[in-house]
Structure formats: C-alpha cells, structure tokens
Amino acid sequence: MPALAEAFREHGYDGASLAVLSKATGLGKGSLYNFFPGGKEEMMAAVLDDIDRWFADAIFRPLEDISSPAKAIGSMFDVVSAYFQSGRRVCIIGSLGLNAAGEVFAARVRQYFARWIGAVARCLERGSVPPALAVERAEEAVSGIQGAIVLTRALGDEAAFARVVDRLRSSLLDALDRSG
Template identity: 40%
Template sequence: MPQETYIPCLLQLFRQHGYDGATLSKISEATGLGKASLYHHFPGGKEEMVRAVLDHLRAGFEQNILQALRSEGDTLTRLQRMCDRTFELHEGGEQPCLFAILLMGSAREIFHPQVQNLLRTWIDAIAEVLMTAGLDETLAHQRGEDAAIAVQGALILSHGLNDLAPFRRVIKQLPQQLYRDISR
C-alpha cells in the first residue's frame, strides 16, 4: 500500500498522543504494520511520518481554507466559507489542532518552521481578504492573528472543558468579528 494510506491513522495517533507519546509500538499497532514495514514506508522514521501528516494537512489547508479565502464572493461570504471549512476540518471541534500538539516537547524544534509557515500563510490570507475590503494593512494582519488566536484558543478551551460550545461559538461569530468596522 502507498504511504498515503496510513496518513489518516497517523494523524489521529499524533493528535491523540503527540509526537513523543506516539511510540513506534503504538504506531505499529494502529497501522497494522510491523516496525520493518513502517521503516519501509517511512525510512525517516517517526519524523518522516509527521512530515507526511503535515504535508497532508497543508494540502487540505490549501484546498479548503485558502481556497475559501481566495474564492469569489464578498468579503463576509469568503470569511464565512473559511470558518465553515475550519469547522469541518476540526469535525465541529472534536479534533484538536495538531499544530499546537507539535509545538510541545521535542517536536517543537523539529516542526516549528513548518507550523509557523502554515500559520503565517493563514494569517496573511485573512489579512489579504480584509485589505481588499478596505481595512488598513496593520489592522488586517492583527485581525488575521486574532482569528488564529480565537480558533486555536477555542479548540484548546473546548478540549480542556470537554465542551465543544466555545469552539462552535467562536466559529459562528468570527466572520462578523473580522469584518467589523469595514466600510461597506
């Protein structure tokens, strides 16, 4: 089977256990592959597995989030599409963000540049939409950062409280919050 076959399983495993907690034994058990087969598919070991998962997430991010922001339609509609896709990608808040998980422990040094790049791309794309609507560049970037803070913070809070309501509320309110004070 191709490497891509194991990505959903690996994504779930790294979301659940983090980089340090996802041992090769757990990975082997979850994928059904022996350790030798794991190294056959991922010669770089666990680090290559996470990189493959991040590549998968990047492709989904580009196809869903960035495409929604760059699509046709007015500003508020594009922001709403982004939030709808974010909601779907996190399964209504059920799935934690792998970015936050990979910024902890030994994974931080390895994966920080990739996570940083994805976050900057997201923030810049939101800012671009807001600048197109007439918002000042500095304020547009601040609102892009605020969006990332709101979504990531809501995911953490929802998981910490075992209550999806904060994430769902943030996703529902975010388009209007980003769009406020823009001349129509």
C-alpha cells in the first residue's frame, strides 16, 4: 500500500499509469490486477482507505477524544508536520480535489476535509471557543496546512511550511487562551 500511495502522490491519479504503479510496487501488471481487479480506481480507493484509517487514528480521534484541547491541537500540528514531511510530501486527497480525476472520489475528498475541519472545530469548542469562530479557525487551519504544502513544494523551501504551521498553531492556541 505505501508504494501505491507514493506513486499516486508523486504522479497524481492520471499520471500514475499501470507501468508506473507496477514499477513502484515491484509487481507485474497481472499481479496488480490480481490484487485489484477493479484496476487503478480500486487501487486508489484502497490507498484512500489506508489514508483514512491513518488520519482517523492519528489526527481525528485525538482531536475528538482528548480532554485537553490545547494538547490535541499541538499534537495535530506535530503529527501533520511529520506526516507531510514538513511540506515535502503531497497530500493525495488534496491533489484529488484539484483535478477532473477526482470526480470519481469527490465524496471521499469532501468527507475527509469535512471531518478534519469538524474535528478541529469541536476540539476548539470544547475549549470554550464560540462555535462560529471555531469553524472559521478550523477552516483556516486545514486550508493553511494544504496551502503550506503547495507553497513549500513550489518554493522548494521547507521553512515556509514550518512558518505557516507555527502561525496556524499559534492562532488556534490563542483562540483557546482567549476563550478558556
């Protein structure tokens, strides 16, 4: 699964031909079809399932379950920074949302971002941030992380990701401090 994910991450859904996927996994095209009879669409669906499980465990549940909102927010930014390798690693789900190939997976993309924004907003609300402000800050945080990935890759500057993420972290923690 990691090899498939990296191939989709680096080549996009359209650019990840069966030859690219075969080379990335070390499996022949016949073996890939044996594991994924639905072809590339089934492969991407499996990668999205894997990403969804990881984000549920590492990001969403801690935001939804941890009793300390400030710790949960801090942890989210630490984990996200590591996962996206300080902006060097493309967000597969974000990239799917940017092109026509993503139409097949539009509901999955929408669900992923809605859950992330909702988890951050509910975490902020547990810290007494008013609901409307919590949603606003959550949207800024998630969109800011995604934008920081693009900016880092475009500029070739990992420090850009760190600067944006630090500002986003401070913004959410400030909102908690003012409301708590």
